[in-house]
Amino acid sequence: MSGNANGYKWIGTRTIRPDGVDKVTGRAAFGADFSLPGMLVGKILRSPHAHARILSIKTNKAEAFPGVKAVVTSADFPEIPASEAIKGSSPPNYRHLSQNLMAREKVFYDGHAVAAVAATSTAVADEALSLIEVEYEILPHVTDVLEAMKPDAPILHDDLFTGGVDPKPEKPSNVAKRVEFAIGDIDAGFAEADVIVERDYTTEGIHQGYIETHAVVANMGEDGQATIWCSSQGHFMVRQYTAGLLNMNIGDIKVTPAEIGGGFGGKTTVYLEPAALLLSRKSGHSIKMVMTRDEVFRGTGPTSGSAMTIKIGAKKDGKIVAAEADLKFFAGAFPGAPVHLGCMCGFTPYDIENVMAVGYDVVTNRPKAISYRAPGAPIAAFAIESAIDELAGKLGIEPLALREINAARKGTRTAYGPTLGVVGFEETLEAAKNHPHYSEPLGPNQGRGIASGYWFNVGGESSASVSINEDGSVTVTSGAPDVGGSRASLCIMAAEVLGVDIGQVRAVIGDTNATGFNRHTGGSRVTFALGMVVIQATEDCVEQLSTAAAKIWDIDLEAVVWEGGYARPAGDNAGKFEPLSLSDLAAKTPMTGGPISSKKSSNVQGAGPAFGTHICDVEVDRETGQVKILRYTAIQDAGRAIHPGYVEGQMQGGVAQGIGWALNEEYVYGEDGRLQNSGFLDYRMPVASDLPMIDTVIVEVPNPTHPYGVRGVGEIPIIPPMAAVANAIEDAVGLRLSSLPMSPPKVLAALQNGA
Amino acid sequence: MAKNHVTTTINGEPVEFLCETQQTLLDVLRDELQLTGSKEGCASGDCGACSVMVDGRLVCSCLVMGVEAEGSDIETIEGMAEGDQLHPLQQKFLENAALQCGICTPGFLIAAKSLLEKNPDPTETEVRYWLAGNLCRCTGYDKIIRSVLEVAADAKRA
Numbered sequence: 023m024s025g026n027a028n029g030y031k032w033i034g035t036r037t038i039r040p041d042g043v044d045k046v047t048g049r050a051a052f053g054a055d056f057s058l059p060g061m062l063v064g065k066i067l068r069s070p071h072a073h074a075r076i077l078s079i080k081t082n083k084a085e086a087f088p089g090v091k092a093v094v095t096s097a098d099f100p101e102i103p104a105s106e107a108i109k110g111s112s113p114p115n116y117r118h119l120s121q122n123l124m125a126r127e128k129v130f131y132d133g134h135a136v137a138a139v140a141a142t143s144t145a146v147a148d149e150a151l152s153l154i155e156v157e158y159e160i161l162p163h164v165t166d167v168l169e170a171m172k173p174d175a176p177i178l179h180d181d182l183f184t185g186g187v188d189p190k191p192e193k194p195s196n197v198a199k200r201v202e203f204a205i206g207d208i209d210a211g212f213a214e215a216d217v218i219v220e221r222d223y224t225t226e227g228i229h230q231g232y233i234e235t236h237a238v239v240a241n242m243g244e245d246g247q248a249t250i251w252c253s254s255q256g257h258f259m260v261r262q263y264t265a266g267l268l269n270m271n272i273g274d275i276k277v278t279p280a281e282i283g284g285g286f287g288g289k290t291t292v293y294l295e296p297a298a299l300l301l302s303r304k305s306g307h308s309i310k311m312v313m314t315r316d317e318v319f320r321g322t323g324p325t326s327g328s329a330m331t332i333k334i335g336a337k338k339d340g341k342i343v344a345a346e347a348d349l350k351f352f353a354g355a356f357p358g359a360p361v362h363l364g365c366m367c368g369f370t371p372y373d374i375e376n377v378m379a380v381g382y383d384v385v386t387n388r389p390k391a392i393s394y395r396a397p398g399a400p401i402a403a404f405a406i407e408s409a410i411d412e413l414a415g416k417l418g419i420e421p422l423a424l425r426e427i428n429a430a431r432k433g434t435r436t437a438y439g440p441t442l443g444v445v446g447f448e449e450t451l452e453a454a455k456n457h458p459h460y461s462e463p464l465g466p467n468q469g470r471g472i473a474s475g476y477w478f479n480v481g482g483e484s485s486a487s488v489s490i491n492e493d494g495s496v497t498v499t500s501g502a503p504d505v506g507g508s509r510a511s512l513c514i515m516a517a518e519v520l521g522v523d524i525g526q527v528r529a530v531i532g533d534t535n536a537t538g539f540n541r542h543t544g545g546s547r548v549t550f551a552l553g554m555v556v557i558q559a560t561e562d563c564v565e566q567l568s569t570a571a572a573k574i575w576d577i578d579l580e581a582v583v584w585e586g587g588y589a590r591p592a593g594d595n596a597g598k599f600e601p602l603s604l605s606d607l608a609a610k611t612p613m614t615g616g617p618i619s620s621k622k623s624s625n626v627q628g629a630g631p632a633f634g635t636h637i638c639d640v641e642v643d644r645e646t647g648q649v650k651i652l653r654y655t656a657i658q659d660a661g662r663a664i665h666p667g668y669v670e671g672q673m674q675g676g677v678a679q680g681i682g683w684a685l686n687e688e689y690v691y692g693e694d695g696r697l698q699n700s701g702f703l704d705y706r707m708p709v710a711s712d713l714p715m716i717d718t719v720i721v722e723v724p725n726p727t728h729p730y731g732v733r734g735v736g737e738i739p740i741i742p743p744m745a746a747v748a749n750a751i752e753d754a755v756g757l758r759l760s761s762l763p764m765s766p767p768k769v770l771a772a773l774q775n776g777a
Numbered sequence: 778m779a780k781n782h783v784t785t786t787i788n789g790e791p792v793e794f795l796c797e798t799q800q801t802l803l804d805v806l807r808d809e810l811q812l813t814g815s816k817e818g819c820a821s822g823d824c825g826a827c828s829v830m831v832d833g834r835l836v837c838s839c840l841v842m843g844v845e846a847e848g849s850d851i852e853t854i855e856g857m858a859e860g861d862q863l864h865p866l867q868q869k870f871l872e873n874a875a876l877q878c879g880i881c882t883p884g885f886l887i888a889a890k891s892l893l894e895k896n897p898d899p900t901e902t903e904v905r906y907w908l909a910g911n912l913c914r915c916t917g918y919d920k921i922i923r924s925v926l927e928v929a930a931d932a933k934r935a
Contacts, residue, residue: 038871045879046867048814048854052880055813145799231914233818233826234880283816283880284914315819506877506915667874671916675877678917702823702912710918711902711909 032514033730036667037524039510045281053237053253053280054312061239062091064294064301064311065147067137067154068321069129072163072387072695073176076127076136076156084139084153089146092304093154094297095137096124100269104181109266114291116266118356122390123267123296129158130178130355131387132696133320135293140301140309163387163695167352168329170196170386178355178385198357199383203365203437211344211376215335219412223405225744225762226688227327227352230394231679231707234283235318240298241308246274248299253280255289255503256542261534267296278533282503286679287393290542293322319700323392324689326351326359328401332409340419340427345369347379349402354390359383360398366438367741368402370476371447371633372410372428377437387695393544395676396477396737400683400744404762407473407745412758421472421749422460425635426451430476446659446723447474447633453719454635459655467642468652469754474635475741479734480545481626484552485538488516488559489619490567494605496520498529498560500552501540506675506736507668508548512556514664515730519560521587522604538623546734549664550725551626557729562620567607570614575599630725630733634658636677638746642754647770649685649751655717656742661725661733673739674716680743682708688763781844787812788856796843803827803838805846806853814854814883818912825911828884829853835891837910854883857890865931866890869924877915885911889925898929 028034044050081093099120107117120126125136137154141147162176169175177194184191186200212218238252248270254260257277265272282289298309313321328351335344347368351359361381369377414421429451434442454460454472464470486500498516502508509529517524541547568582571589575582575598583592588601611617639653656673663669686706690698699705724731744762752758757772780795787810796805801820806812806829815838818824822837829838830852857864866889869875876882885908892899892907899907904925905918913921 036872036874039874041879042871042876043863045876045882046863046870046886047858048812048883050879051813052816054817055807057811145797232878232880233824233912233914234816234878235818281880282878284878286914312817315821507874665874667920668877671874671877671920674917674919675915676917679914701821702819703821707912707914708917709909709912710905710922713905713918715901715922716917716919 030518031521032518032524033662033664034666035514036665037510037514039507040513040528041504041509050281052234052283056239056251056280057310058239058241058308061308061310062140062142062305063144063147064138064140064298064309065151066135066297066317067151068317069125069134069136070132070696071129071158071160072132072165073161074129074158075161076125076129077159078157079137080155081137084150087146087150087153089142090139090150091307092140092301093137094300094304096126098300099124099267114263119263120267122356123293131389133389134355135321138297138301140305140307165386165388165691165695167327167350167384167386170352170384171350171382178387182385196385197382198353198385201362201365201381203379204377205435205437206376208344208346208376208378212335214343216338217413217416218333218335219409219416220331220333221409221412221760223330223332223408223760225328225401225404227324227388228683228687228689229319229324229705230286230288232284232286232288235313235315236293236322237312238294238298239308239310240295240302242299242302248275250275250277250295251280252277252295253282253289255282255285255505255544256540257503257534258501258540259290259542260292260295263292264295264299268299276533276535279503279531282505285505286395287397287544288323290393290544291323315702316700319705320697321389323354323390325394325397326353326391326401330405332405334409334413336413336417338417340417340424342372342374342428344376345374347402347406349379349381350384351381351401352384352386352388354386354388356390357383357385359391360393363398364402367399367476368406370436371430371474373430373434374428379437388689395679395740399475399477400680400741403473403475403741404744404748407742408748408760411471411745411749411752422451422455425474442631444723444726445631445633446721449721449723450633450635450657450659453657453721454637457637457655457719459637459653459717464639467644467754469640469750469752471638471746471749471753472635473742473745473749474633475738476631476633477546477737477741478631479550479629480547481551481629482541482547483539483625484555485540485623486552486555486559487537487619487621488556488563490563490604490608492608494526494603494608496522496527498527498556499532499537500529500556501532501537502543502548502552503531505543506672507665508552510668511549511664512552515553515557516560519557519564520604521585546736547629550629550728550732550734553732554626554728555622555624559620559622563618566618567604570607570610571602573614574602574610628727630661630727632659632661632733632738634738634742636742636746638743638750640747640750640754642751642769644773647766647773649747649764649769651681651714653714655719656739657719657721658735658738659721659723659733660735661728662722662731663720664730664732666720669720669735670718672735673718676739677716677743678708678713680740681713681747684744684747684762684764686763686765783844783847785846786850788852798844800843801839802841802843802846805843806838812853812855816880816883825888826881826884828887828911830887830891835888854887857886864890865928866924869928873920873924875916875920875924881911881913885913885921892925893929898933901926
């Protein structure tokens with residue numbers, strides 16, 4: 023399996039991932055699979071109320087129960103004053119994070135943690151939870167974003183004043199922040215327009231739905247040295263956040279990453295680790311905590327739901343002259359909705375002179391929102407890509423053609439500031455137009471929808487090392503968890519630079535003591551950013567190998583070339599010496615200056631923004647309102663697909679998540695503010711029989727910053743599907759659905775009302 | 778509370794264990810026998826990550842009590858490969874990149890194997906409905922379904 027039309031030996035091939043065999047044989051150790059002798063079971067007590075003041079917590083009965091070894095509450099967590107909420111230059115807000123992990127004066131949502139116990143078994147721990155007496159004063163609650171913004175809404179935080187407005191408000195509110203991104207003159211733009219569409223849209227809160235629940239084993243030594251084994255998208259993030267929350271030195275915590283069973287952004291923060299360490303300190307034992315599915319739904323971050331208004335104006339020829347978005351996202355109990363990202367990404371597929379995007383970050387009595395794949399962008403894209411489709415209908419221009427007329431390209435100025443470099447949006451539109459799917463005939467009640475999406479892609483702090491082992495095998499150690507095949511990509515890039523067989527290279531994820539700092543896995547950054555440092559470290563190894571060969575041959579380094587896994591004499595010396603393989607040189611390192619290895623750390627810049635365009639066919643059942651996905655094609659600019667199999671997999675998986683978001687998934691709250699569907703039976707994610715095959719087209723417009731052209735692929739595929747489905751439904755039955763999910767009851771009601 | 782003594786066969790080996798009455802078969806496999814290849818994603822039979830075979834029937838081990846396993850023949854993911862010889866489904870999943878995070882993979886492999894034993898030549902629809910009890914959040918199922926169909930086709934040719 024080598025040799026490749028693109029001129030590379032390994033880049034673009036479908037190698038077997040180095041961690042694969044362990045994952046098909048059940049040997050791979052995920053978060054809950056790790057155990058220590060003598061460990062206790064930790065469990066969390068959660069609030070049954072959406073909003074309540076905690077009057078008292080009595081733990082004495084629980085503590086006295088046989089088998090219970092420790093109980094902790096917020097009293098055991100250091101209180102973080104507002105003045106110390108931000109440590110360093112970036113999020114999180116530690117004060118909010120601390121309050122989210124263990125409620126202090128108030129509980130802010132059904133599922134909010136209020137206490138934790140450690141006991142000798144799960145049964146004892148569960149019994150102990152029922153013995154903790156919490157006295158609540160129930161407060162009025164609000165779970166809807168528009169309700170939360172009303173002047174008479176129940177206020178969650180007395181100290182929350184809307185940021186981003188001048189002057190600073192005198193009264194607290196649930197609006198944490200207003201953001202605005204604008205270019206041109208929006209009023210002048212609309213004055214120029216021949217056709218204007220304007221519509222309101224809503225989306226519901228939905229969960230990332232990773233199959234692995236959160237799990238941790240934690241041990242606090244008597245000397246204050248802590249060890250954590252857990253599954254997360256960033257073990258350096260776990261270390262940093264845990265240290266910040268418990269006022270510990272970062273160097274006193276070691277975090278060993280487990281295999282991660284899905285994250286999609288949901289595992290970019292901590293939930294259990296600090297409480298587990300406190301229980302360990304109090305009990306003198308190591309602690310294992312594993313969430314139930316109910317806890318994952320009620321206690322961990324879904325993504326925001328929203329209320330949005332989109333207005334777009336165009337000339338008769340299809341040129342868009344003005345675009346306005348008003349995006350209100352709920353953040354859950356603490357600020358942090360990704361509304362700014364929605365504002366930034368939404369209109370970026372289009373070259374528009376006058377843009378105004380305003381966003382509001384609104385707190386509500388729901389679990390605190392956390393990233394979900396391209397945070398913010400899919401929500402905005404549902405509304406904006408639906409509006410583009412509606413505009414196309416009004417103009418009498420094919421939706422794909424309207425996108426071509428307005429497509430962003432190199433030199434297009436974005437509403438958030440930067441001007442785009444080399445991008446591949448037009449190439450994705452071209453590929454869509456030429457795909458047989460685009461012109462396949464449709465039957466009655468069937469329709470086809472097109473939608474596009476944009477994501478920045480991300481670089482960031484990255485550290486890796488490459489070691490040439492004594493036998494010529496190669497170890498690539500990096501510090502960003504592999505959520506879906508990045509070890510395979512890193513192996514491919516290292517093998518390409520070295521010119522050796524892929525079987526000689528193995529990539530591992532090191533613990534927090536094994537590499538320098540790494541930003542967490544997220545934003546579609548790992549193959550790009552870790553790839554950059556791995557390539558640099560591997561190139562450094564090649565230099566050292568060449569130096570060793572030069573020493574052996576007693577010639578200048580400049581007279582040695584590295585080619586196809588061999589050091590070869592070049593220039594005047596060409597042919598004078600037998601080439602030396604990587605293995606030959608590895609065996610001789612004791613004589614040539616010592617071990618060969620290289621470490622690189624960098625804050626990688628130059629991520630390549632990218633676009634995707636999707637084609638979706640649906641059939642609407644007029645009797646039940648059920649929407650069936652008949653055919654789906656996802657087209658995306660990957661820059662360069664290092665391992666096409668895992669690129670396709672990211673695209674297919676993102677589409678499936680998007681289809682779930684479009685058709686079924688939603689957090690359902692009762693009047694009492696309690697979550698009513700905290701299990702997989704009632705929170706309906708797509709299963710195999712819900713979906714067709716998902717066709718993919720990988721477009722490759724290389725990112726000029728990256729040696730192989732990598733952009734990043736994981737985020738984009740979840741951005742277009744909701745609008746693609748909505749646009750297909752409109753094409754099928756002539757109804758513009760503007761509220762997610764487009765579940766059978768809603769579609770049926772729309773069919774019956776004709777609107 | 779006295780523990781229950783249970784005698785079973787697991788992956789062809791006689792296995793005895795002690796379990797509490799409220800422990801599920803999944804709890805026993807993972808916590809008592811350290812067979813952690815079967816995963817708990819929901820504990821309610823909705824995700825299939827804990828799929829095992831009990832006396833030739835595909836079950837969610839989170840819905841079977843440990844004591845119910847008395848006298849039964851259990852197959853788990855740990856018994857799927859023969860020595861270092863992967864089962865054709867395991868091999869095909871690797872070749873086709875039919876896993877990303879891998880947490881659902883053991884359940885899918887067990888379920889797919891049981892399908893092919895019952896129905897060696899399934900249609901795509903039959904594969905999709907048989908595997909509808911197994912949730913995967915990473916792959917969109919495409920490469921999983923293709924892998925199962927390809928293994929069936931390979932077996933037919935052989």
